Amino acid sequence: MSAPQKTKSGPAQIDVTVSAVVPVTEFVTRFEFTRRDGTEFPPFSGGAHTVVAMQDGTRTRLNPYSLMSDPADLSTYAISVRREDDGRGGSVFMHSQVKQGDAMTLTNPVNLFSLDLRAKKHIFFAGGIGITPFLAMIGQLELTNGNWELHYASRTPENAAYADVLLAKFPTKVHVYYSSANERIPLADVLDGQPLGTQAYACGPERLIDGVRDTAIGLGWPDSNVHSEEFLAPAAGAPFEVRLCKSDKTITVGEHESLLEALEREGVDAPFLCRGGACGQCETDVVSGAGELIHCDHWLEEEEHASGKKIMPCVSRFVGELLEIDR
Amino acid sequence: MSIQFNNETFRDDYSFHNSEWAIKRFPFPFHEDSYMYSMNAEQHQGGPDGSVYEKRFDVDEHYVSEMQDRAKVLADDPLRCQSLPHMTLAGWDLLELIMVSKSEDYPDLFELHRDGNQWRWVNKPLGIDDPFTFLDDTTLPYGPMEYITRQTQGDFALLDQREENLWMDAGMITTQADWSLDFDIGMNFFEWHAPVPKANEMGIFKRALKYLINIPQGSPGRRLNWTMTVNPLLDTSPENYHKWGIQKTTLTPENIGAKQHLRVELQTFFRLPRSNALAFPIRCYLCSFQDLTTMPKWGRRLHRVIRDLPDELATYKGFIDNRPMMLDYLSKFDDGLPTSPGIFPEPETEPPLKT
Ligand code: HEM
Ligand code: FES
Numbered sequence: 001m002s003a004p005q006k007t008k009s010g011p012a013q014i015d016v017t018v019s020a021v022v023p024v025t026e027f028v029t030r031f032e033f034t035r036r037d038g039t040e041f042p043p044f045s046g047g048a049h050t051v052v053a054m055q056d057g058t059r060t061r062l063n064p065y066s067l068m069s070d071p072a073d074l075s076t077y078a079i080s081v082r083r084e085d086d087g088r089g090g091s092v093f094m095h096s097q098v099k100q101g102d103a104m105t106l107t108n109p110v111n112l113f114s115l116d117l118r119a120k121k122h123i124f125f126a127g128g129i130g131i132t133p134f135l136a137m138i139g140q141l142e143l144t145n146g147n148w149e150l151h152y153a154s155r156t157p158e159n160a161a162y163a164d165v166l167l168a169k170f171p172t173k174v175h176v177y178y179s180s181a182n183e184r185i186p187l188a189d190v191l192d193g194q195p196l197g198t199q200a201y202a203c204g205p206e207r208l209i210d211g212v213r214d215t216a217i218g219l220g221w222p223d224s225n226v227h228s229e230e231f232l233a234p235a236a237g238a239p240f241e242v243r244l245c246k247s248d249k250t251i252t253v254g255e256h257e258s259l260l261e262a263l264e265r266e267g268v269d270a271p272f273l274c275r276g277g278a279c280g281q282c283e284t285d286v287v288s289g290a291g292e293l294i295h296c297d298h299w300l301e302e303e304e305h306a307s308g309k310k311i312m313p314c315v316s317r318f319v320g321e322l323l324e325i326d327r
Numbered sequence: 328m329s330i331q332f333n334n335e336t337f338r339d340d341y342s343f344h345n346s347e348w349a350i351k352r353f354p355f356p357f358h359e360d361s362y363m364y365s366m367n368a369e370q371h372q373g374g375p376d377g378s379v380y381e382k383r384f385d386v387d388e389h390y391v392s393e394m395q396d397r398a399k400v401l402a403d404d405p406l407r408c409q410s411l412p413h414m415t416l417a418g419w420d421l422l423e424l425i426m427v428s429k430s431e432d433y434p435d436l437f438e439l440h441r442d443g444n445q446w447r448w449v450n451k452p453l454g455i456d457d458p459f460t461f462l463d464d465t466t467l468p469y470g471p472m473e474y475i476t477r478q479t480q481g482d483f484a485l486l487d488q489r490e491e492n493l494w495m496d497a498g499m500i501t502t503q504a505d506w507s508l509d510f511d512i513g514m515n516f517f518e519w520h521a522p523v524p525k526a527n528e529m530g531i532f533k534r535a536l537k538y539l540i541n542i543p544q545g546s547p548g549r550r551l552n553w554t555m556t557v558n559p560l561l562d563t564s565p566e567n568y569h570k571w572g573i574q575k576t577t578l579t580p581e582n583i584g585a586k587q588h589l590r591v592e593l594q595t596f597f598r599l600p601r602s603n604a605l606a607f608p609i610r611c612y613l614c615s616f617q618d619l620t621t622m623p624k625w626g627r628r629l630h631r632v633i634r635d636l637p638d639e640l641a642t643y644k645g646f647i648d649n650r651p652m653m654l655d656y657l658s659k660f661d662d663g664l665p666t667s668p669g670i671f672p673e674p675e676t677e678p679p680l681k682t
Contacts, residue, residue, distance in 0.1 A: 012545040042544060043423075043600040071601065108545040114603040116489055117413040140601075143462070144416075224490045280366055280534060298537045 013053075014041065016077070018102045024080060028129060028161040029095055032069075032078045033106065040074040046137030047113035047201075047229070050077065050106040056093050062236065062256070063090035066132040066203075066229075067109055070139040077106065080161060082129040113229040115140065119199040122148040125185060125212045127204025128155070131162055133229060134203065138170075149173045151190055153208065156180040187215040203229040237294060237317045243324040244268060245287055250322075259313035268327055270313060277315035284325050286311050291320010329435055332391040332452060338399075343559035345618055349388055353614045354379050354591050355622075355670045356551040360631040364526045364640075366534050371549035371595050375671075379593055380549070383428040384479060385610065386436065391452050393480050393502070393561065400501040400562050401477075406509045407564075408473050410485070410497035417485045417497060418472030419462055420599035421606050425475050450478055472497055481593075481610030484508075486539075488603060492516055493539060496604075502561040502611045504554045504590060505568070505645065524639040539605060544598040555646040555653075556590045559613045563590075578649055583656045584617035587649070589629070616656060622672035623680050626660030633657060 016033035023029050035041060044067055054061040069078035083095045098104070113133055115122060122141065124134045131152055141148050150170075154160035156178055166174045177183035191200065191212075200221070202212040209228045216226045236256045243250050244263070253262040260282055263270040271281050277297030286293065286309050295305045297312035304310050311318070311325065335342045345353070356362075374380025379387075400407055410418055426448055430439035438449035444461040455478065459466040467474045476483045476499035485497035492515045500508035511519040516536045517527075526532055542548055556563055557575045578586055590613055597606040620626035633641075634654055641647040662681040667673055 012543075043420075044544070045601055045603045048603075108543060109600070110543050111603045114488070117416060117487070117602065118411075281369075298541070299534065 012108045014106045014108065016104055016106055018098055018100055018104060019076065021098065021100050024161045025159050027083050027159070028080050029083070030068075030078055030080045031094065031098065032076050033104070034076055036103065041077050042108055043074060044071055044109035044136070045111050045114055046071060046140035047115060047133045048109035048111035048136070049113075049133075050079070050109050052079070052090075052094075053105045053107075054090060054093050054098070055104075056089070056097070061090045061093060063094075066113075066136070068132040068135040071136055072139060072143055080129065080132050113201070113203070113227065115201075116199045116225075116227070119197055120147060120195055121198040122146065123190065123194065123198060123200045124148065124150040124152075125187075125200065125202040125204070125208060126150065126152045127202075127208040128153070128159075129161065130202075130204030130208070130229070132203075134201070135162060137201070138166075149175070151175050151177070151185045153177045153179065153183075153185050153204070187211055188219065191216050191219050191221065197225075199225050199227065201227045238319060240291075240318045240320070241322050242318070243287075243322055244327045245324060246327055253317070258315060259311070259317065263313060263327060270327060277312050280312075282312055282314045284311050284313055284327055285309060287324040287326055289318060289320060289323045291318055291323065293318055293323075329433075330386065330388055330390070330452075333388045335389070335392045337392070337396045337559055337561045341558050341560075343389070343392070343613065345614055346388055350614060350618045350621060351672065351674070352378055352387075353619070354551060354593050354612055355589075355619070355625050355628075355672065356553040356591050357628050357632050358668065358670045360628050360666060361635050362632045362640075363637070364523075364529060364531055366531055366538065368535070368538055368548050368550045368596075371547040371597075379610075379612065382432040383547070383595075384425055384432070384481075384608070385593070386429070386433055386480065390480055394453060394478060396561050397477060397499075397501045404566060407501045408476070408499045409508060409512050410470055410472050411487075411513070414472070414485055414487065414497035414602075414604065415464065415470065417487070417599050417602035417604035417606070418470055418475075420601050420604065421483065421485060422471040422475040423461070424597060424599065424606065425479050429479075453478055472499060479608075481608045484607040484609070485599075486516075486605040486607060488540060488605060491540065493536065493605060495519055501564075503564055503609070504552075504556075504592070504611075505563055505565055507565045510565070522643070524643050525637075539596055542596050542598050542605065544600050547598075548596040550594050552592045552594060554590050554644040555649075556588045556613065557586055557649075559588055559615075561611060561613075575645070575649060578652055580652060580655060583652055584620075585615055587616045587653060587656075588613045589616070589619060616653075620657070620660040622674055622677075623660075624666050624672050624674075624677040626657065626680065627662070627664065628666050630654065630657035630661035 015036040017036055018031060019034045020032040049064045049066045051062050051064045065079035067077055068080055069076055081091050081094045084091045115137055126134050134150060150173060152163060160176055163176045177185050200212060200216055202209045213226050239252055239255050241250060241252050247268050251262055251266050253259050260270055277299055280299045293308055293311055294317040296315040299312055300310055335344060337343050379385045426439045429437040436451050440447040446461050447458045449456045482502050483499045484495055486493035487496040494515050495511050498508045520532050557578055560571050563571050593610040595608050599606055619629060641650055664678055
């Protein structure tokens with residue numbers, strides 16, 4: 001619209017050094033980072049996550065993790081990673097390959113799970129590794145004498161990452177429940193009779209999140225006072241081929257590259273503004289496609305998605321033989 | 328100092344004026360010969376040297392006089408600045424963003440010295456040198472949002488983000504195009520946009536909200552909006568409509584070139600890191616028709632845009648009655664030659680007006 005855009009966008013990247021790798025439990029390890037340029041990290045709010053880029057051979061893995069360090073201490077960022085042996089491989093890579101002194105990149109924090117700062121009181125429900133965002137939220141609230149309590153479910157005392165630290169620091173606010181001892185969070189007792197304007201937050205297995213939401217709503221809580229964490233889907237996908245009609249070229253979009261980035265790599269003029277599927281600027285006509293469009297944007301209407309005639313190259317992909325677009 | 332600040336007023340004798348430099352860098356809002364609402368947002372990551380897009384918070388020759396005008400508006404009506412209690416942290420976020428940006432972008436005008444939470448802010452144009460404790464409200468003469476926006480050109484809305492919506496829960500609004508913070512406070516994105524014609528049906532607000540909710544920290548955005556103002560008035564608020572509305576009837580073919588101003592808002596969007604709120608600075612630039620038409624491209628284009636603008640928009644923007652007189656004036660600057668694409672005036676390459 002106005003000034004020419006020279007800078008490349010995408011969430012800003014931060015070059016970091018792994019400053020510590022600290023085993024917390026059998027399955028959970030904490031990774032601490034410092035900035036390679038020696039400056040402070042950007043401030044963040046409790047509940048924010050960062051996307052960690054891992055160089056696994058030729059492959060770049062991009063995984064989001066909640067920031068768990070104290071928001072008041074910007075000399076380090078820390079995440080805690082649970083090893084998921086059946087996962088997509090990122091957590092195993094973190095546990096087995098990442099060493100103190102390694103260079104990595106993080107993205108600027110993004111918060112999809114923020115505190116409702118109007119609340120007179122905040123109640124946190126954590127299951128397992130779901131404890132991590134609450135560590136930063138507690139840090140934030142402690143700075144302003146916020147009113148909070150935590151209910152934390154874990155399998156065994158040995159597995160309950162950070163339970164010891166939390167119990168020692170906040171003995172009256174932290175409640176831990178061990179399933180090995182047949183303990184469960186008494187959701188109804190906790191949620192009933194809370195002062196008006198209390199906000200509840202759940203992070204952990206789907207069962208816990210659904211339990212908190214259903215119990216709260218059953219007790220007459222407004223839906224908007226119950227919050228849960230939802231992680232961004234990773235943007236990667238299988239490579240695919242694209243025929244560019246106007247430019248008369250055929251290109252391959254790599255696994256960790258967006259169609260937009262592939263166009264740019266080939267020097268094809270492709271408009272963009274937000275690079276996040278929201279502004280509509282990159283909207284492109286699909287000429288033909290033997291396969292399926294994987295729409296990830298928030299821009300096109302449902303009918304447009306279904307029509308197969310449009311694609312947003314900044315976020316959306318394709319699975320199939322050959323996609324042909326009007327670029 | 329690098330910028331010569333004007334001694335001028337936005338009321339009474341209206342001595343406001345633009346230098347040649349200010350005219351050349353005026354954010355002309357039309358990139359083509361017609362205008363319709365659109366989701367015209369882009370990244371706010373700098374722009375051409377010297378343009379209003381270059382810095383995160385543009386400071387220009389009107390800085391000191393605009394801050395004096397704001398102080399007068401606030402003295403008459405303190406409700407132009409409001410912040411609901413949960414927005415104090417967002418106010419500190421905004422203070423930090425502006426102090427860091429201005430001290431980095433204009434080191435000769437502003438200095439920020441930080442030692443942990445012990446900060447010292449030096450604002451040379453306004454003669455301010457204040458030590459304070461970051462995040463401690465008791466160490467500043469005003470709340471953090473009010474403190475810093477009394478020293479920063481443009482209006483500011485701070486939006487709390489909840490329930491997939493934005494809520495206007497704080498603001499400093501003294502240079503607005505006929506809307507009221509006191510009326511809009513606590514409203515959500517759709518509620519405060521309700522008076523705007525056409526845009527909702529076009530699906531623009533749904534898309535705009537999605538875009539704003541997804542603005543990440545460190546990747547600000549911007550867009551332009553525009554309207555018309557008779558006399559260089561910053562405070563065209565509904566509260567004071569009785570004072571400025573009547574001035575629209577004082578236009579004559581003789582004075583229109585000097586009195587009629589194109590009013591452009593450079594709106595920017597910043598995610599605030601500690602509160603996760605959104606900051607929405609609305610920076611107002613004014614330029615008289617007679618100054619605008621010194622750029623042949625702008626004269627041609629402004630005539631065509633105003634001529635072809637749908638009536639609903641001319642009515643909403645409040646100049647439908649004066650449009651015929653505007654067109655009489657502007658038609659003298661439209662010789663029918665084509666205009667080059669884009670908003671910049673291109674005075675070196677655009678052909679001069681045929682007479
Ligand atoms: C959070 C950020 C925003 C705030 C606080 C805001 C606020 C406002 C307000 C207060 C008005 C005046 C409504 C009235 O007549 O009372 C307005 C008008 C309008 N807004 Fe927004 N707005 C925001 C973002 C956007 C965005 C991203 C768009 C994108 C298209 C947009 C499009 C418009 C349009 C088209 C008008 C009518 C303007 C005119 O014709 O002069 N707004 N906005
Ligand atoms: S660049 Fe904004 S939707 Fe693709």
